[in-house]
Amino acid sequence: MKIKYLFPNKYKSIGWVVLIPSLILGLIITMFNIEPAFLDWRVPTIFMDEFMGEKKLLAMTENNVLNELVGVLIIVSGLLVAFSKEKIEDDEDVGPWVRTGLKENGHVVDLFANGKDALIAATLQSYDLFIFDRMVPELDGLSLLKSLRASKNQTPAIFLTALGEIDERVKGLEYGADDYLVKPFEFVELLARIDVIARRQNASNQEQIIELMAGGIILNLLSRKCSLNAQVIDLTAKEFQLLEFFMRHPDRLITRTMLLEQVWDMSFDPTTSIVETHLSRLRNKIDKPFGNVSFGK
Numbered sequence: 001m002k003i004k005y006l007f008p009n010k011y012k013s014i015g016w017v018v019l020i021p022s023l024i025l026g027l028i029i030t031m032f033n034i035e036p037a038f039l040d041w042r043v044p045t046i047f048m049d050e051f052m053g054e055k056k057l058l059a060m061t062e063n064n065v066l067n068e069l070v071g072v073l074i075i076v077s078g079l080l081v082a083f084s085k086e087k088i089e090d091d092e093d094v095g096p097w098v099r100t101g102l103k104e105n106g107h108v109v110d111l112f113a114n115g116k117d118a119l120i121a122a123t124l125q126s127y128d129l130f131i132f133d134r135m136v137p138e139l140d141g142l143s144l145l146k147s148l149r150a151s152k153n154q155t156p157a158i159f160l161t162a163l164g165e166i167d168e169r170v171k172g173l174e175y176g177a178d179d180y181l182v183k184p185f186e187f188v189e190l191l192a193r194i195d196v197i198a199r200r201q202n203a204s205n206q207e208q209i210i211e212l213m214a215g216g217i218i219l220n221l222l223s224r225k226c227s228l229n230a231q232v233i234d235l236t237a238k239e240f241q242l243l244e245f246f247m248r249h250p251d252r253l254i255t256r257t258m259l260l261e262q263v264w265d266m267s268f269d270p271t272t273s274i275v276e277t278h279l280s281r282l283r284n285k286i287d288k289p290f291g292n293v294s295f296g297k
Helices: 011-032 065-083 091-104 115-124 141-150 166-174 187-208 237-248 256-262 274-290
Strands: 040-049 055-064 130-132 157-161 179-182 211-214 217-220 225-228 231-233
Touching: 011 065, 091 187, 115 130, 115 141, 130 141, 141 157, 141 166, 157 166, 157 187, 166 179, 179 187, 211 237, 217 237, 237 256, 237 274, 256 274
Parallel strands: 130 157, 157 179
Antiparallel strands: 040 055, 211 217, 217 225, 225 231
């Protein structure tokens, strides 16, 4: 993301505090011709007209310090007000910038250029969090989230948008968003909000889900034990994670890439048969002794 500014955003308020009184004082000096004699000093003057019409950019001249001081304050405070802001220059850069930042912090991210593609992906795959812009082509963020909530998809969602008015924020939350972050924003704040949602979600899941059941298989998430038809199945830690992932996502299209990312925490293809090998071992432990058992697709 391209961020262009001369001064940090915190200096804008300082600029206003100085600018308004300086303008008022300058107006009073001009209207009432206030020039205390004891403040007549030789000071640098910008754009001075000298004798015979000669102009100089900078020269020393007798002038009232009060006038010069007010002029300097107006110029400096005006610059602070005008250029003390962080502005996202191009919204098209926000998505790649956020994706890069999240990946650098260990998250796996899918980026979509329009709402329709995002809706299709959210329907076919399982995500831990959605980050939506309000103003995206083909299907806006509100409509996208409304469609997901209507389909009983309760995945946490954050709106990241330039629409910062109170009524817009309220509308976003009413449509089912868990948080609402207004541009411009600090990336550390986005990370903090994501962490809060993740902690809340993990705590909720731990309270609600103790066992997973599918196709006769019982997976106890507390004891980390697996059983089928009351018989214990001895699984390795990775086989347990693999089976848990399938059972948490029934009737979902699960790809090899998803398994690498979610079970092995790999954001790249290792070009080995690691997934196929573990799947084969898992099926051998379940299918051969007990017959064909469906625990995922």
